[in-house]
Amino acid sequence: MQQHSTVEVARKHLGAVDPSALRHARDRLAETGIARLGFLLPYRVKRTLAAEALALVDHHLDWEGPEPAARRTLDIGSREVAARSQCIPQLYDCEPLRHKLTEVANEPVLPCSTPRRFTVRRRHHDDTAGRWHWDDYAFALVLVVECPPLEEGGFVQTVAHTEHERRYRDIHRTLTRNPIHSWELQAGDLYLMRTDTTLHRVHPFTHGRRTVVGLHFASVDDLEREQSNGNETGSLRSEVRVITNQAQ
Secondary structure, three states: OOHHHHHHHHHHHHOOOOHHHHHHHHHHHHHHOEEEOHHHOOHHHHHHHHHHHHHHHHHHHHHHOOOOHHHOOEEEOHHHHHHHOOHHHHHHOOHHHHHHHHHHHOOOOEEOOHHHOEEEEEEEOOOOOOOOEOOOOOEEEEEEEEOOOHHHEOOEEEEOOOOOOOOOOOHHHHHHHOOOEEEOOOOOOEEEEEOOOOEEEEOOEOOOEEEEEEEEEEOHHHHHHHHHOOOOOOOHHHHHHHHHHHHO
């Protein structure tokens, strides 16, 4: 299937999404900081995204060299993803997808700075365990490409409605004063997380590997903060107005 037709399949599917499913996801995101959105994209689109991600990983490993160097955590950034894939960046720019995410988030979901829009990450069981953290941007839409079974770990853990401590000095206090939720995920699962106010990590796992595609989006506050810091973000007000009006 051609890449442009893959995005057209996604557009058609998004136009027929059940509004009640979006409302339920909105409630879950508001309550827990994470919402499962497997219904948002059809299987064939998720399969194409996964295939691109695995091809990117394979290319990166071929370029980087043989084991053991290739076994460390891989973070493939936006520039390499954009240069060597088509569906991932095209789906990121798909306005109907952002409009549905805006409905779930109950606020505008906006493109973030170009170098940080999408990532492909692979982690092995013997890599350094992922630390608890917040993200710099408000939203992450994550497709799970590969994941170990639940009994071996690798599931996502979250602490919702927490304050982003940019110096990470008091994370243990945050963990002990708030409930920690754990989420079982499987290959093909898609979820949206409010990553700037949801402390999160991937639980250590004992075997295998975990590969994900992450699409990262900004809130209005994110872009206003960038503007105040002198970064170029484009026409923020017009972008917010268009997305808000079309999501209504």
